[in-house]
Amino acid sequence: MLGTNLLKHQSKPERIADQAWEHLTGAINSAGESVKYTARSARRTGSHLTSHAGDRVGAVTDEARVRASRAYDALAGRRPGLPWAWLIGAGLVGAALAWAASSASRAALARAEKELPASDGLEFVDVDRANSPFRVDTT
Template sequence: MFATNLLDRRSKPERVADQAWRHLLTAVSSAGDSVRDTARSARRSGSGIADDAGDLVGSAADEARRRAARAVDALAGRRPALPWTLLIGAALVGAAVGWAAGTAARAAGSHDRAADDIEFVDVDRPNSPVGLDG
């Protein structure tokens, strides 16, 4: 009873502020419960989606760090390093293609030599048309 008398004697702005505070606490509490329920259901149904989103965010953060480092290097006047892995990979692919082309050319050349080894023989035919035998 003593507390209610004190609450009644407060000014109107104090009472409005107290009421607003209670509404805010209720709203935050219900929102927290709602968020918890939503998080539980999302965790149950969308764990794969969350993993994919986490991977996407992680890769985006890595890309952002890379770009920021490149921007700092560019502003400092440093040139980007050569992509040695890409250059070595391209050289290996080129060597493999060259080796394959050389092997194919040698194989094609060996077939031409076999055609040169064929001998053609003239045969006299007894009933050949005039002028072809001789």
Template structure:
């Protein structure tokens, strides 16, 4: 009771300042709870994000090392190695295409020979204008 009469006797600016203080304290408490909740969820989700980031940074570092090595070799005047796997793959693909084309050509040639077995007959024409029958 004594405290309530003291609060009633304060001036209006003091009461407004006290209300503002109470509002600020409650806002900070709720913000603190929100921050704690956000920190908990970030901790839960952060491990997955950290793994993804580690993979991304690792692959980027690998690529950077590879490019740095190539740049160093280029500055030293060394030529890059031949891509043997690409060359071998291209040769095998060319051989397979050549074999397929040869097989198709042989099949087409045998079909053409079957069509060429037509018999031609010599016919004598009695009134040939050029005289080839003679």
């Protein structure tokens, strides 16, 4: 009861200051929840970006290490080795393409032989024979 009597006897500026203080503390509390949510979101986003940056840095580091090794070998006068894996792979791909092309051509020739009409009435004549019905003048 004592507190309620004191509030009734406040002056108008004191009441306005108390109301402003209550609004300010309410706004700060609600903003605190919003800031917590924003901080969590920023932390997640930052973590995601950091992991991607780490992946990129790792890839760049590996590339830099390979290039440095090659430069060191070149300065030492060592020649790079042949890329045997690429050469063998290219040979295998070439062999597979050649096999596919030959199979396709054999299939096309077999199909063409089946589709051609039979040549039963066709007779071949040798024009160089002496008793041939056809004479060829070569003089």
